[in-house]
Each structure stands twice: as C-alpha cells, then as structure tokens.
Amino acid sequence: xxxxxxxxxxxxxxxxxxxxxxxxxxxxxxxxxxxxxxxxxxxxxxxxxxxxxxxxxxxxxxxxxxxxxxxxxxxxxxxxxxxxxxxxxxxxxxxxxxxxxxxxxxxxxxxxxxxxxxxxxxxxxxxxxxxxxxxxxxxxxxxxxxxxxxxxxxxxxxxxxxxxxxxxxxxxxxxxxxxxxxxxxxxxxxxxxxxxxxxxxxxxxxxxx
Numbered sequence: 001x002x003x004x005x006x007x008x009x010x011x012x013x014x015x016x017x018x019x020x021x022x023x024x025x026x027x028x029x030x031x032x033x034x035x036x037x038x039x040x041x042x043x044x045x046x047x048x049x050x051x052x053x054x055x056x057x058x059x060x061x062x063x064x065x066x067x068x069x070x071x072x073x074x075x076x077x078x079x080x081x082x083x084x085x086x087x088x089x090x091x092x093x094x095x096x097x098x099x100x101x102x103x104x105x106x107x108x109x110x111x112x113x114x115x116x117x118x119x120x121x122x123x124x125x126x127x128x129x130x131x132x133x134x135x136x137x138x139x140x141x142x143x144x145x146x147x148x149x150x151x152x153x154x155x156x157x158x159x160x161x162x163x164x165x166x167x168x169x170x171x172x173x174x175x176x177x178x179x180x181x182x183x184x185x186x187x188x189x190x191x192x193x194x195x196x197x198x199x200x201x202x203x204x205x206x207x208x209x
Contacts, residue, residue: 037099037100038099038101038174038175040101040102040105041105041107041112042112042173042174043112043113043168043169043172043173043174044095044169044173044174044175044178045096045099045101045105045112046105046107046110046111046112046113047092047112047165047166047168047169047172047173047178047182048092048093048095048096048178049092049096049103049104049105050109050110050112050127050165051088051089051092051162051165051166051169051185052089052092052093052103053109053126053127054127054129054130054158054161054162054165055085055086055088055089055092055162056089057130057131057136057158058081058082058085058155058158058162059081059082059085059086059089060136061131061136061139061151061154061155061158062078062079062081062082062085062151062155063078063082064136064139064140064151065078065139065147065148065151066078066079066082068139068140068142068143068144068147068151069143069144069145069147069148070144071144071145071148073199074148074151074152074199077192077195077196077199078151081155081192084188088181088185091181095175095178109126109127110127110128110165112168112172113165113168113172124136127161127165128160128161128164128165129157129158129159129160129161129162129164130158130161131154131157131158135150135154138150139151139154145203148199148203149200149203149205152196152199152200152203152205152207153200153205153207153208155192155196156193156196156197156200156207156208157207157208159189159190159192159193159196160193162185162189163185163186163189163190166182166183166185166186166189167182167186169182170182170183170186
C-alpha cells in the first residue's frame with residue numbers, strides 16, 4: 001500500500017498549502033481569482049456547497065466499512081479517504097463562511113454546472129455517484145469481504161461523480177485556489193479509482209457498470 005500512502009501524503013500536502021491561503025480566497029486576492037468575492041449563485045459557491053455534501057457521504061461510507069471489516073488494506077484506504085475528504089469539506093464550508101455566503105441553496109444540486117436535473121435525488125442520491133439511502137443501509141449490514149467489495153464499488157461510483165463535479169469547477173470556478181483544489185481532487189480520485197479496481201479484482205469482483 002505504498003501507493004496509497006503516497007496519495008494520502010500528496011493530498012495532505014495540498015490541504016496544508018490550500019489552508020495557508022484560505023484568507024486570500026476570502027477577499028478574492030488569491031492568484032488568478034480576480035478581485036471580487038464570489039456571488040451566491042456562482043460556480044465557486046455552488047461547487048463548495050455541493051462538494052461538501054458529496055464529501056460528507058464519502059466520509060460516512062468510509063467509517064461504516066472500517067467497522068465492518070478487519071482487512072488492513074481496505075481500512076487504510078477508508079481512513080485516508082475519510083480524513084482527506086473531511087478536511088476538504090471543512091475548507092469548502094470555511095470558504096463559504098469567509099465569503100459570507102449560505103451553505104444551502106434553494107436551487108437543485110449541480111445547478112451551477114447547468115445540470116440541475118442530472119441527479120433525481122431519489123432515495124438520497126442527490127448528485128452523480130452518490131449512494132442511495134438503501135445502499136448506505138445495506139453497507140452497514142455486510143461484513144468482511146462482502147462489505148469490502150460493496151464499499152469499493154460504491155466508492156468507485158462516488159469518485160466518478162466527484163471527478164465530474166470537480167472538473168466542472170476547474171472549468172467554471174474563478175477563485176484560483178479553489179480551482180487548484182478541484183484539480184487535486186480529480187487527480188487523487190482518479191488514482192484511487194485505479195487502485196480500487198485492482199482491489200476489487202483481487203477479491204474476484206469488479207466495478208459496477
């Protein structure tokens with residue numbers, strides 16, 4: 001799992017760097033960010049709100065599987081994902097506070113991407129890749145290899161949806177440090193998808209279609 005350690009280390013370094021310039025983001029003085037605080041209906045604010053919700057489910061999912069398996073490899077990956085995404089979620093919500101913007105919006109998720117109708121919201125799946133309430137409940141009933149496989153499948157889907165959203169921010173956001181954080185999410189989660197495919201294969205399974 002040296003590869004997982006490298007990914008976690010790189011993610012941690014990115015979080016430290018981004019955190020160091022959080023206040024620059026608040027007043028729009030970050031490199032490439034322009035001079036104005038983002039508006040409530042901007043891509044910057046929309047991404048921060050939506051990805052905070054998306055990340056929260058990944059954190060919950062990861063802590064569930066850590067209680068359902070003793071496999072060191074899966075537990076380590078789940079811990080890395082939970083810690084990284086919890087820290088990133090804190091940054092996103094912190095930026096909204098610093099921008100004096102609401103953490104919720106009356107608009108549908110993904111509206112900032114022009115895709116407010118992309119996810120149905122059925123059974124808790126508010127955005128692309130998010131697990132349904134039924135899937136989260138099922139994960140909490142499985143043990144051992146079954147829990148590992150289902151978690152890896154759910155998280156693969158979750159990462160794919162998250163990458164789509166992060167790519168949207170890279171294209172549409174105007175705050176430089178937020179765009180860089182989004183690109184870091186894309187890079188790290190793509191690497192983790194590859195890793196999880198290998199982990200699934202080792203368990204005689206594969207990602208869901």
